[in-house]
Amino acid sequence: MRNKRLFSQIAAASAVALILAGCSSSSHNASKTTLPKVDMMKSLGTGEGQVNIVAWAGYVENGSNDPKVNWVRDFEKATGCKVNVKTGSTSDDMVALMKTGEYDVVSASGDASxxxxxxxxxxPVNTALVPNYANIFAGLKNQPWNSVDGVAYGIPHGRGANLLAYRTDIVKPAPTSWGAVFDPNSPYKGKITAYDSPIYIADAALYLMKTQPDLGIKYPYALDQKQFDAAVALLKVQKPLxxxxxxxxxxHIASLKSGGTVLGTTWQYNINASKADHVPVEGFKPVEGSTGWSDTWMVSSKAKHPNCAYLWMDHIVSPKANAAVAEWFGEAPSNAKACDLTSDKNFCTTYHAADEAYWKDxxxxxxxxxxxxxxxxxxxCVPYSEWVKAWSSLRNA
Amino acid sequence: MKRSIATWMHKRPQVRLAALLAAPTLWLVVAYLGALGALLVTAFFTIDSFTGNVIAKFNLGNFHDMLTDPAYRNVVLRTLGIAISVTLICAIFAIPMAFFMAKIAKPKNQKILVALVLTPLWASYLVKIYAWRTMLEPRTGVMDWILGPIGIHSPGFGGPAIIIGLSYLWLPYMILPIYAGLERLPNSLLDASGDLGARNFYTFRRVILPLIFPSLVAGSMFTFSLTLGDYITAQIIGGKLQMLGNVVYQNFSINLPFAATIATIPVAIMAIYLWLVRRTGALASL
Amino acid sequence: MSLMGIGLAFIYVPLSVVVINSFNSSRTFSWPPSRFTTEWWGKAISNTGVRKALSWSLAAGLSATFIALLLGTSLAFAVSRYNFFGKDIISLLVVLPISLPGVVTGIALSNAFNQQIGLSTGLLTIVIGHATFCIVVVYNNALARLRRMGTSLQEASMDLGANGITTFRLITLPNLASALFAGGLLAFGLSFDEIVVTTFTAGPGIQTLPIWIYNNLFRPSQAPIVNVVAATLVVVSVIPIYLSQRLSQDSTSGGRF
Structure with missing residues (x-):
């Protein structure tokens, strides 16, 4: 009897919850599929006294993490724009924050832009109002993730390639191809690593693009169902390794050091950190080329402080600030002149900052x-949400 | 004036009851059930494949995907197995420890022991799991360093590591309720059982266990449900393994409806669990 | 005795690893440490980010605890002193936030805040999230105490002419205080180390201590500092635990769940 009473109570409560839910969920926006018309800034006025920024951790350092790491102070002094920064933890966070309209600028990655x-x-960004844009490497300008139909939507910040790392004392002979991480008979089975994100499907697609031309893959982020299935199948072969x-x-770095991982995808930063810790490890871009990332500073269509926003975009890609960010974060700077100002004189060489041929593939x-x-x-093509599902499925199969 | 309100209130228990209930009920129903309900409704929605915006149109596609892909059955079973193992391990550690603390240790030492058990709760969750990474690292970890010479080796990163790590994290949540339950038992009860000739194990099984069962269930609510929703431990020491929480977390940002669909599984499991717990009468003593 | 020893060893060996690693010269905590250094302690002291995070955590924890105390106590009074329709479901409802996995609570609240009511995430949303699952610990502590107290003392007080408010102030509250303290402390503790619900409800600008740790742990240049913070927390935690032991003399172990 007691149970019966509880049932009626549960029923009542669920009804309330569903009504509440029903009322509120009708507010979802209809989706937009065409390019919205947004006006570009025509001329620069004086700063509004502050700027609200959404950025990745490490992109806007004001000395709170390390008193010596501070490229906000100079900007505030020079422009009078006080910097308020929100650190985004994921691309989706950043998209959500930008939708609130409270922020002026964002450092968007390719999966958000x-x-x-x-x-x-x-x-759209009026690049004429960003003087430092002139010195940005040509290979970063007007790319598919930061422009539409030749119109720039942002200022490139920096870039990095996903390299193949291997322990030089264990993996012999040295690998040359991504094939090393997809070889079902690899002697390093159980000690290979891969990046834990759906975006890693593109790494498999890239390998197939170069090794199985029949599939007709032209761009690792544009996969029709057949090409996508082939990439996922390759990752299934890889999983036991x-x-x-x-x-x-x-x-990742700890694992390279202990020898738990001897081969697999990595970032330049991890290689450098491992070498600094005297780990015999090397990282390089295999013959097939590699995937990579390049972030873009974008200005909100609803910016309340557009002048300070433009001033910030110009500051962060200025040679000095760009060099400081690149070294702190561990990426190739986007401004050609930044290379003269890094504290490590070989920094740009290590990160191939100016080597346009390097970035071609x-x-x-x-x-x-x-x-x-x-x-x-x-x-x-298969949209990214399906990539995520496929990744979940692969990881738990 | 104050007095007259008090008197007025005192004469009207219904009003007092309503005053007491209004805020907490409103909070739990609106802030919590409302949010939960909205999430469950979202499970029946889909997303625009281009912009990723949620489209509020009823369909069962997500449930179809979830039920037809064996990967999700695997991850549910794996997560359940881990949650049950963690709960059992915590119980096996917690019962004797709580018993010692409540019944064997001197009263003065009791407080110190409780403090010792509580202390790790304040060291950050993440730091503790990273400490376990250092502990379990094959060959070069602390475990192989200490126990290697006597032939015990680290299981490496994977399912066993997740179970060890989570048992470690949730152990205090199991010890405390059992300790509280035992503390309330009069010593005379145990003595009586002993006087009547019962051996220790018999006393434990027939006298203590039934009496602390509600506390054990209360503790298991924590160990079980915390394990069911965890995704960070698996990321750090899980090797290749993922848990249910990882799947929800992965899909949350890009495909909320599908994440909501997956989230119905732990909700259903906990609903069943609560239902069973309620039948034992343990919820009342929770 | 020996089981207790093994149990304590299980608890304390990893904690000592944390403390030792805060002096480990390797940035990735490799074992055994080849060299010891106090560099990380020095860096942690000059790190203003961690102090800011600590103050966010304290603000969130104290606010959530305050709300949980108010709501949990009044609910405990209602359930212990009255009979009403829905009593069963209320006692089930209050347990729900802690018994459903944090990731579910987290995405449900995040979805509600962002998509449904357009409340921008910040300290307020963290507090709402934390208070929701903290209510239950206050509620349980208060309810247990109220049931043990019975109503005879209050009735005696009323018979002697005291009104409801006076009785509450002079009789009920003092008897309830230690249970509330224990519940409040536990609620604060739950909030202080909470990461899953916080991840989803915190605006990215607000870093509670666990979020700060999460963000910094994954950057090798900052990771060793995190061990320093954790080691410090363990040492500092002795204070609240000591207080709870002193103040909850007759109550159980820092609280019942």
Whole structure:
């Protein structure tokens, strides 16, 4: 009897919850699929006294983490724009924050920038108002993740390639191809690592693009169903070889040091940190090329402090600030003149900052959408949300 | 004036009851159930494949995907197995420890022991799990360093590591309620059982266990549900393994409806668990 | 005795690893430490980010505890002193936030704040999230005490002419105080080390201590400082635990769940 009473109570409560839910969920926006028309800034006025920034950890340092690491102070002094920064933990956080309209500038990665552009959340950038734009490497300008139809939507910040790391004392002979991490008979089975994110599917697609031309993959972020299935199948073959997947650099570096991982995808920063710790490790870009990332500073379409926002975008890619960020974060700077100002004189060489040929076969992270990013119109491509599902499924199969 | 309100209130228990209930009920129903309900409704929605915006149109596609892909059955079973193991390990450690603390240690030492058990709760969750990474690192870890010479080696990163790590994290949540339950038992009860000739194990099984069962269940609510929703431990010491929480977390940012669909599984499991717990009568003593 | 020893060893060996690693010269905590250094302690002291995070954590924890004390206590009074329709479900509802996995609570609240009501995430949303699962610990402590107290003392007080408020102030509250303290402390502790719900409800600008640790642990240049912070927390935690032991003399072990 007691149970019966509880049932009626549960029923009543659920009804309330569902009504509440029903009322509120009707407010979802209809989706936009065409490019929204947003005006570009025509001329620069005086600063508004402050600027609200959404950025990755390490991009806007004001000395609170390390008193010596501070490129906000100079900016505030020079422009009178006080910097308020919000650190985004994921690309989706950043998209959500930009949608609130409370922020003026964002450091968007390739898996966020297109969503912001098509969502009408960011405005085209008048690059004439950003003097330092002139010195930015040509290979970063007007790319698929930071421009649409030749119109720039942002200022490139820096870049990095996803390299193949191996322990020089264990892995012999030295690998030359990504094939090393996909070889089912690898002698290093159980000690291979891969990046723990759906975006890693692009790494498999890149390998297939170069080794199985029949599949017709032209761009690792534009995969039709057949190409996508082939990439996922390759990752299924790879899975028994993997000891650990990594997503945080600390775990990855510790694992390289202990020898738990001897081969697999990495970042230049991790290689440098490992070498500094006297770990016999090397990282390089294999013959197939590699995936990579390039972040973009974008200005909100609803910016309340657009002048300070433009001033910030110019400051952060100025040679001095750009060099400081690049060294602190561990990436190649985007400004050619930054290379003269790094504290480590070999920094730009290590990170291939000025070596345009090096970046030719680096495919920067991008958000896969149903409309194929390689321009094909006869097929539908697999959107990124399906990449995520496939990754979950793969990791738990 | 104050007095007259008090008297007025005293004469009207209904009003007092309403005053007491209004705020907490409103909070739990609106802030919590409302949010939970909205999430469950979202499970039936889908997303725009281009912008990733949620489209509020009813469909069962997510449930179809979840139920037809064996990967999700695997991760549910794996997570359940881990949650049950963690709960059992915590119970096996916690019962004798709580018993010692409540019944064997001198009263003066009791407080110190409670403090010793509580201390790790204040060291950050993440730091403790990273400490376990240092502990369990194969060959070069602390465990192989200490126990290697006597032939015990680290299990490496994977399922066993997750179970060890989570048992470590949640152990105090199991010890405390059992300790509290034991503390309330009169010593005379145990003595009586002993006087009547019962051996220690018999006394434990027939006298103590039934009496602390509600506390044990209360503790298991924590160990079980905390394990069911964890995703960080698996990331750090789980090797290749993922848990349910990882799947929810992964999909949350890009495909909320699917994450919500997956989230219905732990909700259903906990609903069943609560239902069973309630039948034992333990909830009342929780 | 020996089991207790093994149990304590299980608890304290990893904690000592944390303390030792805060002096380990390796940035990735490699074992055994080849060299010891006090560099990280020096860096941690000059780190203003961690102090800011600590103050956010204290603010969130204290606010959530305050709300939980108010709501949990009044609910405990209602349930212990009255009979009403929905009593069963209320006692089930209050347990729900702590018994459903944090990741579910987290995404449910995040979805509600961001998509449904458009409340921008910040300290307020963290406090709402934390208070929701903290209510239950205050509620349980208060309810247990109220049941043990019975109503005879209050009735005696009323019979002697005291009104409801006076009785509450002079009789009920003092008897309840230690249970509330224990519950409040536990609620604060839960909030202070909470990371999953916080991840989803914190605006990215607000870093509570666990979020700060999460962000810094994954950057090798900062990771060793995190060990210093954790080691310090363990040492400082002795204070609240000592206080709870002193103040909850007759109550159980820092609280019942």
């Amino acid at each position: 297109l969503r912001l552009i098509y969502g009408g959340d960011v405005a 993997i000891g650990e997947y990594w997503s945080d650099a600390l775990k 680096v495919y920067y992270w991008n958000t896969a959408t149903q409309a194929c990013l390689d321009g094909r119109t006869d097929v539908k």
